[in-house]
Amino acid sequence: MKYKFEGIDIEAITAYLPPNIRETNSLIPIYGEKVIRQTVLGTGIERLHVASDDQTSSDMCYEAAEYLIEKEQIDRIKIDGLVMISQTFDYLGPASSIILQDKLHLSKDTVCFDIIYGCSGYIYGIYQAAIMIASGSCNYVLLLNGETNTRLIDNSEKDQIMVFGDAASATLLSRGKGQLAFHISSDGSRHKSVVNLVNGFRTPIILRKNEIPIKSDGTPVVAINDGMAVFDFIIHEGSDSIRTMLEYMNWGKDEVDFYALHQATKVTLDFMRKRLKLDKKKSPFYLHNYGNTSSTTVPLVITSYVHGEEIDTSKWHKVIMSAYGIGLSWGSIACDLSNTRIYKPINNI
């Protein structure tokens, strides 16, 4: 699907990082120095932020949202749409977005949606917000992305425990003058490449405990992540989506001011940049302090890079965001962020 929405602005973006930090080197006693050294070389991830035991994705989204509302000085009554994207909602029901409507003191007329997406979730979230505004039913939509990935991973999953971190983001969209162009794709035939097995109703852990696959250490497999299949997917579909978007916008790849690309690992991003021949300065790997935080990587790379490198974004007229993940699902956005307020992530070290 390709589509251009007119009259929608991305007003402001921020991110939240839980204050607890886990240094990758702290895992040396478990995996050994050599494995840690080689993994950091490939992932580029030196540390992760980890949510505290009593902190959920919606708690982190709340922090990001409050910060954005305060910074923007927006009257809460004006926010009439709330979208939360996550794979780790508070409950199977009710929707976390509805709980957040109350917690954030938003109007009861607010339209709230929870949408389950992983790494591609920022693209889908912006799309959902754009639909709500373009329909004429909403004027200000708050998009919240949040993930407590670390809850799904234990020490037996070496590939993942050093890669996936926790974070949240808040993005405010409004009726305005901007254009948002989308390219979005889905392929359910490859859904088994990345699966969160438990807490759904295909294999509910309480009712059908015996059907949950067991690892060699006797613990249940809660998630499957086929690294090679995912790598293949990201490089193929991710690169194609960016090419498609460039063609759709009639932009040369060097005309683009900034590429905010999903950051699975450094080596994955390196492969994509090499194949697309992208300027590294315009498509940075910038999650060495956070890791892969699923649907928050795109807003996190924007906010952390802008403040970490003191970038002037007033010339970011041509920006491409692109992300790819569970589903499998993927997509890209072309937009203008030159007037977007970009706030430093909370608890950024």
Add this chain to the structure above:
Amino acid sequence: MDNSNKYNKVFCEAFEISLNQLEGLQYQQIDSWDSIGHMGLITLIEDAFDIMMDMEDIVDFSSYEKGKIILNKYEIRL
């Protein structure tokens, strides 16, 4: 350095192993050759031989020996 030595050196450096461990070495046989280690290996091979491999070949690169056959497609004789 000839291509065979270059190929062996890349493997030894990528996985911090010795030459006598290379024969028969397969993907996921050792801790360091996981999916992330694999991408690191491919990066080093592409840099060492100045090539850009097709994704199908990267995914198919499942052992030390299979890698030699794949590199042959890129006119790298080992």
